[in-house]
Amino acid sequence: MSGNLTLALLIGVLYTVGTYLLLQRTLTRIVIGLALLGHGANLLLLQAGGRAGQVPFVGPEGASLETTADPLPQAMVLTAIVITFGVSAFLLALAYRSWVLTQEDEVQDDVEDRRVFTLRRDEEARRAEDAGRRDQDDDEGEA
Amino acid sequence: MEVLLPLPVALPLAGAALSILLVRSSTVQRLISLLTLVGLLVAAVALLVVVDRDGTQVVQAGGWAAPAGISLVADRLSALLLVVSAAVLLAVLVYAIGQGVADGGRGVPIAIFHPCYLVLAAGIALAFLTGDLFNLFVAFEVFLVASYVLLTLNGGPAQVRAGMTYVVVSLLASVLFVTVVGLVYAATGTVNMADAAVRLQDVPDGVRVALGLTMLVVFGIKAALFPLFSWLPDSYPTAPSPVTAVFAGLLTKVGVYAVIRTQTLLFPGEETIAAVLLVIAALTMVVGILGAIVQDDVKRVLSFTIVSHIGYMLLGLGLYSVAGLAGAVLYTVHHIVVQTTLFLVAGLMERREGTSSMLRSGGLQHVAPLLAVLYLLPALSLAGIPPLSGFVAKIGLFQAGLADGGGLAVGAVVAGTATSLLTLYAVGRVWVEVFWGEVAEVVADADLEDTVDVGVARTPRLMTGATIAAVVGMLAITVVAGPLYGLAERAAEDLADPSSYTGAVLGTEAAS
Numbered sequence: 001m002s003g004n005l006t007l008a009l010l011i012g013v014l015y016t017v018g019t020y021l022l023l024q025r026t027l028t029r030i031v032i033g034l035a036l037l038g039h040g041a042n043l044l045l046l047q048a049g050g051r052a053g054q055v056p057f058v059g060p061e062g063a064s065l066e067t068t069a070d071p072l073p074q075a076m077v078l079t080a081i082v083i084t085f086g087v088s089a090f091l092l093a094l095a096y097r098s099w100v101l102t103q104e105d106e107v108q109d110d111v112e113d114r115r116v117f118t119l120r121r122d123e124e125a126r127r128a129e130d131a132g133r134r135d136q137d138d139d140e141g142e143a
Numbered sequence: 144m145e146v147l148l149p150l151p152v153a154l155p156l157a158g159a160a161l162s163i164l165l166v167r168s169s170t171v172q173r174l175i176s177l178l179t180l181v182g183l184l185v186a187a188v189a190l191l192v193v194v195d196r197d198g199t200q201v202v203q204a205g206g207w208a209a210p211a212g213i214s215l216v217a218d219r220l221s222a223l224l225l226v227v228s229a230a231v232l233l234a235v236l237v238y239a240i241g242q243g244v245a246d247g248g249r250g251v252p253i254a255i256f257h258p259c260y261l262v263l264a265a266g267i268a269l270a271f272l273t274g275d276l277f278n279l280f281v282a283f284e285v286f287l288v289a290s291y292v293l294l295t296l297n298g299g300p301a302q303v304r305a306g307m308t309y310v311v312v313s314l315l316a317s318v319l320f321v322t323v324v325g326l327v328y329a330a331t332g333t334v335n336m337a338d339a340a341v342r343l344q345d346v347p348d349g350v351r352v353a354l355g356l357t358m359l360v361v362f363g364i365k366a367a368l369f370p371l372f373s374w375l376p377d378s379y380p381t382a383p384s385p386v387t388a389v390f391a392g393l394l395t396k397v398g399v400y401a402v403i404r405t406q407t408l409l410f411p412g413e414e415t416i417a418a419v420l421l422v423i424a425a426l427t428m429v430v431g432i433l434g435a436i437v438q439d440d441v442k443r444v445l446s447f448t449i450v451s452h453i454g455y456m457l458l459g460l461g462l463y464s465v466a467g468l469a470g471a472v473l474y475t476v477h478h479i480v481v482q483t484t485l486f487l488v489a490g491l492m493e494r495r496e497g498t499s500s501m502l503r504s505g506g507l508q509h510v511a512p513l514l515a516v517l518y519l520l521p522a523l524s525l526a527g528i529p530p531l532s533g534f535v536a537k538i539g540l541f542q543a544g545l546a547d548g549g550g551l552a553v554g555a556v557v558a559g560t561a562t563s564l565l566t567l568y569a570v571g572r573v574w575v576e577v578f579w580g581e582v583a584e585v586v587a588d589a590d591l592e593d594t595v596d597v598g599v600a601r602t603p604r605l606m607t608g609a610t611i612a613a614v615v616g617m618l619a620i621t622v623v624a625g626p627l628y629g630l631a632e633r634a635a636e637d638l639a640d641p642s643s644y645t646g647a648v649l650g651t652e653a654a655s
Contacts, residue, residue: 022315030311037318045325073328076277080321083284087317090291091310097295098303108304110377111443 007047014040027095027105034091038084042077049073147193148202148215150186151225151268155179159261172257173240179261180236183268184229191222195630199637199647201274209649210338216274216648219634220472224400225271227476231392231483232264234613238487239385241605242494255292263289263389270397274648276327276334279401280320283365287313290394293386294378301381309378316364323357330354337648340408340641355410356419359402366398368457369427372450376434379449380442380499384490387442391449392483396475399456403471407638408645412463420461421551425558428454432565441489441499441573445482448525448569451562452478458555459540462547468635470540473628477524477532477620484521484613488514491610492577494602497585501573506582513607515578520614522574524621526567532620537563539628 014036021033049070099105109117158179165171194200199218203209217225239256266286273279291313295306328334330350331342343351360371367375375395379387410416431451438444456478459471489499491514496504508515524531537559544556620627637643 022311027307034311034314034318037315038321041318041321041325044322045328048325048329072334073325076324076328076334079277079281083281083317087284087288087291087310087314090288091314094291094295094303094307094310097298098307101300101303107307110304110308112377 011040011043025107031091031095035088042080045073046077145202147190148217151183152265154182155261155265159258162258169254172254176236176257180233184233187225187229190217191226194219194222201647210333210335213278214274214648215272217272218637221271227479228267228393231479234609235385235389238606238609241603259289259292267393267397274336276324276336294382305378305381308374312374316361320361323361336408337645340645343409352415355413355416358405362398362401366395366402366453367450369423369430375450376443376446379446388483388486391486392479395449396479403460408641411641417461417463420457421555424454424457424461425555428558428562432562435569439501444569445485449482455540462543462552464543465635465639466543468638469632470543472631472634473539474536477536480617481521481525484617487610487613488518501576504577504583505580508578509582517610517614521617522570526570527563535624
């Protein structure tokens with residue numbers, strides 16, 4: 001079984017770009033990134049079956065392992081493509097719903113993030129208040 | 144006999160199809176779901192009896208022999224988990240019908256709950272029964288897609304935000320799953336698990352360990368293991384209570400099942416992976432419970448305890464001994480029931496108080512003494528107080544860990560003990576804040592989606608009844624702990640000896 005270098009490089013590029021997009025904060029980019037990752041994974045699965053471009057069944061020349069491609073990964077990839085397609089559609093709908101609700105195409109902070117943010121803001125406010133009071137005390141002392 | 148194996152998958156799928164066709168009548172939909180899940184439970188129990196008597200059962204789908212076709216395999220572990228899952232699914236369905244989420248509730252145009260719920264059941268059953276790696280991927284997708292819909296059922300801002308995290312993380316896990324299936328196929332030329340188990344022995348060590356660890360990451364995301372768990376406490380609490388209950392009980396356990404199945408079958412006794420498992424087990428337990436004790440929302444506390452207690456099952460797996468695996472199996476069974484029950488109780492509490500925030504609740508034991516009992520029993524069981532089921536499961540695990548005697552194993556047992564105490568603290572805090580103290584004034588949360596009548600004394604009997612049934616089921620595990628542990632031990636013996644599985648699937652057993 002020999003691989004195909006072009007396909008291997010393409011798979012690498014798809015995984016890289018997909019991962020990069022997945023780390024973005026915009027929902028649209030995340031959706032596109034996941035789609036690219038899905039394509040990369042599907043190609044990898046296809047590549048696992050060996051050289052592409054040959055008939056997956058017994059060819060006109062008769063059955064021979066050299067002239068036929070492995071049909072199993074092709075069948076699995078078809079299934080995987082359908083699943084990726086369906087879930088991507090759902091994800092798009094969800095991203096759209098999120099945009100309708102918030103008018104923003106961004107990942108929203110989770111509950112824990114917001115709690116940490118609130119705690120920090122309160123803490124800073126208290127510090128600023130303390131500092132202000134101390135300044136005031138100093139001023140009164142001088143007077 | 145042969146018909147029993149596909150039945151747990153086919154029955155809910157057929158029910159879901161019927162349910163969509165009869166979408167106009169909610170009574171008929173309810174009836175279909177109930178009958179289907181009762182049928183599923185009966186089939187699962189029958190399967191368990193047969194499997195425990197005659198050993199592992201195999202059906203080759205479409206009559207294609209093992210490595211070429213898709214095999215459905217039921218061994219003791221999958222049959223046992225199937226029975227528990229079916230029982231839990233049924234109890235939660237009754238609860239959901241009582242609550243009224245099932246019938247559309249507010250703002251849900253058509254009753255989509257029932258078909259999705261049945262598809263979820265079919266996916267879970269298929270994940271337990273399949274003997275094919277790619278088919279396992281399909282099973283995961285089936286129940287995941289159903290869970291996406293169930294999680295975002297109401298389409299409110301909180302669900303969409305949490306659903307986004309959940310869907311993206313799950314989808315990423317699925318992409319990794321396809322990747323690892325491709326890699327296994329490239330390395331062995333098969334996706335049949337039994338066949339792959341045989342052929343992986345000829346694969347170079349480095350490649351095998353790499354495949355094993357990649358698979359651990361894939362299923363680790365679903366099972367919410369230590370570094371990969373942060374999506375769980377964020378997304379689960381936003382769904383309606385029955386949905387959270389079934390997710391909490393079952394979905395992470397399907398991930399745990401997949402970890403146990405793949406690690407024992409495909410990569411048995413791999414030293415590197417065993418060490419990684421024990422370290423992750425200890426970290427999952429401790430980090431999870433530390434997350435739980437600082438939360439002030441009951442559902443979030445419970446979500447973190449799910450994460451934490453996954454560690455116990457991993458601990459048993461990491462030991463790779465029959466006693467350890469038996470402990471892990473028993474703990475999985477116990478945890479499915481207890482965690483589901485706790486979320487059902489949390490749903491009742493939320494209905495009563497109008498909120499799941501601990502800060503705004505109080506004095507519930509004066510208002511609802513029955514609810515207090517219903518909470519206390521599973522909570523103490525979760526913490527492992529004797530004689531409840533959590534204690535039985537934990538003692539088995541800890542004994543196995545100490546018998547192993549290795550530094551990592553003993554360290555993990557110590558972490559487990561500390562986690563038990565901290566769990567007691569976490570559930571005790573909920574008890575003190577919610578059940579003791581002054582009776583709090585009922586103020587409904589601003590965006591409380593799943594409760595129709597908030598803060599009323601009248602809780603639908605079905606909801607209470609289903610919760611009582613779940614608590615009784617949990618107590619039953621304690622009562623039958625002896626025979627159950629025997630069953631878990633037999634399941635563990637099957638797991639520890641992969642040749643029993645591969646022999647049954649590939650038919651080599653019959654030949655020899």
